[in-house]
Amino acid sequence: MNSISISRRKFAQLLSAGAACAAVKPALALAKTVPRMKDPPAPSLTRIVRLSSNENPYGPSSHALKAMTDAFNLACRYPDEPADLLSEKLAKLNSVNPNQILLGDGSGEILKLCAETFTGAQRGKLVAGDPTFEAILHHATVNGAEVVKVPLTNTFAHDLAQMSTVANAGVVYICNPNNPTASITPKNELADFISKISPQTLILVDEAYFHYADSPNYESVIPLIKDHPNLIVARTFSKIYGMAGLRCGYAVAQPETIAQLRSHQSWDSVNIMAVAAAGASLNDPDQVTNGRRLNQETRTFVTTQLDAMDFKYIPSQANFVMIDVKRPVLPLIKALKERNVQVGRLFPALPNHMRLTIGKKSEMEAFLSAFRQALA
Numbered sequence: 079m080n081s082i083s084i085s086r087r088k089f090a091q092l093l094s095a096g097a098a099c100a101a102v103k104p105a106l107a108l109a110k111t112v113p114r115m116k117d118p119p120a121p122s123l124t125r126i127v128r129l130s131s132n133e134n135p136y137g138p139s140s141h142a143l144k145a146m147t148d149a150f151n152l153a154c155r156y157p158d159e160p161a162d163l164l165s166e167k168l169a170k171l172n173s174v175n176p177n178q179i180l181l182g183d184g185s186g187e188i189l190k191l192c193a194e195t196f197t198g199a200q201r202g203k204l205v206a207g208d209p210t211f212e213a214i215l216h217h218a219t220v221n222g223a224e225v226v227k228v229p230l231t232n233t234f235a236h237d238l239a240q241m242s243t244v245a246n247a248g249v250v251y252i253c254n255p256n257n258p259t260a261s262i263t264p265k266n267e268l269a270d271f272i273s274k275i276s277p278q279t280l281i282l283v284d285e286a287y288f289h290y291a292d293s294p295n296y297e298s299v300i301p302l303i304k305d306h307p308n309l310i311v312a313r314t315f316s317k318i319y320g321m322a323g324l325r326c327g328y329a330v331a332q333p334e335t336i337a338q339l340r341s342h343q344s345w346d347s348v349n350i351m352a353v354a355a356a357g358a359s360l361n362d363p364d365q366v367t368n369g370r371r372l373n374q375e376t377r378t379f380v381t382t383q384l385d386a387m388d389f390k391y392i393p394s395q396a397n398f399v400m401i402d403v404k405r406p407v408l409p410l411i412k413a414l415k416e417r418n419v420q421v422g423r424l425f426p427a428l429p430n431h432m433r434l435t436i437g438k439k440s441e442m443e444a445f446l447s448a449f450r451q452a453l454a
């Protein structure tokens with residue numbers, strides 16, 4: 079018995095013991111050691127209603143909190159074995175092999191690795207929707223790649239026909255559901271695009287908001303990976319799993335593609351607490367269903383109020399909504415900030431739209447009150 083097998087087994091025991099304990103007695107399991115997310119935040123944060131970063135206001139699973147407290151004494155160890163266990167678990171969840179999973183320090187790291195590995199003066203351009211989540215555009219630019227922005231269609235889907243015409247594309251980035259519009263690119267169009275694009279071009283589908291989408295026109299493209307070595311899917315624990323501050327995400331792709339990404343990655347980039355929390359979250363049968371339900375209820379509350387105020391918004395398939403504020407959004411963002419309500423940044427392609435994260439109902443009430451004042 080060597081030290082590696084001990085740490086591997088011990089970690090597995092910690093995860094399952096923590097999960098079992100929290101499942102039976104959630105309140106008791108947490109009460110002694112870990113402040114719950116529902117506790118009041120530090121005084122400096124109490125005044126700020128933060129609806130700017132598409133975070134999950136309900137926090138991580140109780141299973142995750144328990145697993146982290148149980149993992150404190152593993153903080154002196156590198157995360158190799160626990161990370162392998164998490165990869166195995168994610169592989170099972172997504173019906174792929176463990177060598178088809180790459181953990182990242184948030185899915186942001188996966189996006190960065192895709193830009194570094196597959197774009198640049200030699201590898202090709204980055205092609206992305208406009209507007210979309212900008213991180214990978216920044217990384218590709220730093221990597222010396224030309225960035226081609228293709229406006230979304232009039233239904234705020236990615237314009238795949240236009241995207242497929244760009245020559246020398248290293249990576250086509252498709253954020254689905256898309257941030258900041260919360261809109262989807264229909265599953266049939268996306269599958270058709272993936273089947274036709276040159277195998278030299280990598281397709282990166284960012285499914286950060288996968289769990290919130292419930293349209294019959296939406297589905298994950300992970301099942302298509304087996305037929306497409308040029309397809310990478312990015313997922314995160316930052317959204318429905320409520321772990322934005324912990325930093326854990328992952329890529330799914332064919333083994334050779336994963337190996338290429340891995341060669342650009344720092345060793346041990348995902349910390350052991352995030353690994354413990356992510357693994358335990360997957361044991362919680364309620365985290366996803368509750369998060370989805372609460373988001374939907376609160377989103378409906380907000381959009382009903384917006385309807386009554388005669389504001390239009392893009393139909394949302396995520397935990398945020400893009401509102402047409404019928405005027406330049408920047409002064410409104412500022413006016414809301416002065417009232418301690420933070421909303422999303424300006425997206426230059428939609429200068430009259432405000433991105434609003436769906437928080438708790440009380441936060442949305444605070445937003446609506448500040449919004450009415452700011453408009454007056």
Ligand SMILES: Cc1ncc(COP(=O)(O)O)c(C=O)c1O
Nearest residue numbers: 184185186211257286314316327
């Ligand atoms: C579409 C999208 N992808 C990736 C990320 C990065 O998430 P992570 O916290 O996993 O790095 C975000 C964060 O908001 C996002 O909106």
